Amino acid sequence: MINFVLNMDYQKFSYCFSNVKDFKLSRKSIQGQLATEQRKKYLNNDPASYTNARKAGVLLFCYPKNNIMHLSLIKRSEYKGVHSGQICFPGGKQEEEDSSIWNTAVRECNEELGISLPQHEPLLSLTPTYIPPSNFLVSPFVMATAHYPNFKPNIREVAQHLELPLDQLMGLKIVERVLAEGPAAGIKVPCFVFDKHIIWGATAMILFEFKIFLESRF
Numbered sequence: 001m002i003n004f005v006l007n008m009d010y011q012k013f014s015y016c017f018s019n020v021k022d023f024k025l026s027r028k029s030i031q032g033q034l035a036t037e038q039r040k041k042y043l044n045n046d047p048a049s050y051t052n053a054r055k056a057g058v059l060l061f062c063y064p065k066n067n068i069m070h071l072s073l074i075k076r077s078e079y080k081g082v083h084s085g086q087i088c089f090p091g092g093k094q095e096e097e098d099s100s101i102w103n104t105a106v107r108e109c110n111e112e113l114g115i116s117l118p119q120h121e122p123l124l125s126l127t128p129t130y131i132p133p134s135n136f137l138v139s140p141f142v143m144a145t146a147h148y149p150n151f152k153p154n155i156r157e158v159a160q161h162l163e164l165p166l167d168q169l170m171g172l173k174i175v176e177r178v179l180a181e182g183p184a185a186g187i188k189v190p191c192f193v194f195d196k197h198i199i200w201g202a203t204a205m206i207l208f209e210f211k212i213f214l215e216s217r218f
Contacts (some may be wrong), residue, residue, distance in 0.1 A: 003171055008068070009067060010057065010063075010064050010069070010144065010145075010146040013062065013069045013144060013166075016214065016217040017123040017142070018126055020123075020124055023156030023182070029210065030205075030208060030209055030212055031043060031127065031129065031205040031206075031208070033174060033190065033208065034174060034190045034191070034192075034200070034204040034205045034208050035190070035205060036189050036190070036200075036201070038132070038185070039132065039201075041190065044130060045113070045130070046131060047127070047128035047129070048128075048185075050130050050137045052135075053130060053135050053136060053137040054093055054094075054134075054135055054136050054137070055092060055093065055094040055101055055137055055139070056092060056093045056094060056101075056103070056104070056136045056137070056138045056139070057091050057092075057101040057103075057104035057106075057108065057137070057138070057139050057140075057141065058088070058089035058090065058091030058092075058105055058138055058139070058140050058141070058206070059072075059089060059091055059095065059105040059106060059108070059109040059139065059140075059141055059142075059143055060088050060089060060126070060140060060142045060143070060206070060207075060210055061089075061090060061109055061113075061117070061143050061144070061145075061146055062142065062143070062144040062145075062166070062196070063144065063145045063147070063149055064075060064146070064147070064148060065148050065163060065165075066123075066214065068165050068167060069144070069152060069165075069166045070163045070164060070165050070166065070167075071086055071163075071164045071165075071166060071169060071205060071210075072089070072090055072109075072113060072125045072161065072162070072163065072164075072174035073089060073161075073162040073163075073164055073194075073199070073203075074087070074089070074090055074112060074113075074153070074157075074158045074159075074160065074161055074162065075087055075158070075159045075160040075162065075197065076088060076124075076158070076159065077155070077156065077157055077159045078159060084151070085159070085181060085197065086200075086201070086203070087162065087197050087199045087203060088109070088202075088203045088206060089140065089203060089206070090105075090108060090112045090113055091104070091105050091109065091112075091138070091140075092104070092108035092111075093136070095107075101139045102119075102121075102122060102139075102141055103119060103123075105122075105139070105140075105141050106118075106119055109143075111154060111199075112154050112157050112158050113149070113151050113153055113154075113158070113161065114150075114151060114152030114153055114154060115149045115150065115151060115152070117143065117145070117172075122141035122142055122143050123141075123143060123144060124142040124213065125139070125140070125141055125144045125146050126140040126141070126142065126206055126209050126210060127140070127200045127206075127209060128140075129205055129206060131201070131202050138202055138206075140206045140209075140210075142210065160182060160195065162194070162195065164194055167213070168194065169207070169210075169211055169214075170211065170214065170215070172192045172193075172194065172211070173192075174190055174191070174192065175190070175191060175192070175193060176188055176190055176191070177189065177190065177191050177193065177198050177200075179198065179200070184188075189201070190204070191204050192207065192208075
C-alpha cells in the first residue's frame with residue numbers, strides 16, 4: 001500500500017475518490033482513538049446537535065511535489081487564544097459572505113497560504129468535529145490540485161507551512177506526548193508526530209479519518 005502511495009500522482013490520487021459513497025466510518029471508534037479524555041464524551045453526540053456552535057471549515061489540501069502527493073498543514077501564529085501555535089489544517093470561521101461552509105474552507109485556505117484555489121466541488125467531506133474549548137463545529141473537506149502551488153503563506157496567521165508527504169502520513173503511528181506549550185501545556189495527549197511537531201486534538205482526529213479512508217482505497 002505504501003509503495004502505491006509513494007508512486008501516487010494526481011490522477012491515481014483522484015481515482016481514490018471515485019465511488020466514495022460506500023465509505024462509512026464509526027465516528028466514535030475512529031476519532032475516539034485520538035480524542036483526549038475530556039473530548040471523548042462529545043463523540044456520543046450527533047454533530048448536527050451543536051446548533052449554537054460557531055461554524056468553521058478546514059481544507060485537507062493535497063498536491064504533487066517531487067512526484068509524491070503532499071498534504072498542507074500549518075502552524076498557527078502565536079495569539080491570545082486556545083489554538084495559539086497549534087498544528088492545524090488551513091481554514092477558519094464562516095463569514096457572512098460565505099455561501100457555504102465549503103466556500104469558507106476554500107476562502108480561508110487561499111487567504112492563509114496565499115494561493116487561488118477554485119470553488120469546485122470537494123473530493124470528499126469528512127466527519128464534522130466539535131471543538132469544546134472554542135465552541136466550533138469544524139467541517140473538513142478534501143481537495144486536490146494537479147500542480148504544485150506557488151505558496152505565499154500569510155505571516156500574520158501562519159508561523160510555518162508544513163508539507164506532509166502522503167507516504168509518511170500512511171506510516172504515522174498514534175503515540176502519547178505531554179504538551180510543552182500553549183493553553184494545554186502539561187497535558188498528556190494521543191497524537192501524531194511529524195517532523196518533531198505534535199499533531200493532536202481535532203486536527204489529529206480528522207487526519208486519522210483521512211488516513212483510514214486512504215487505507216480503505218488500496
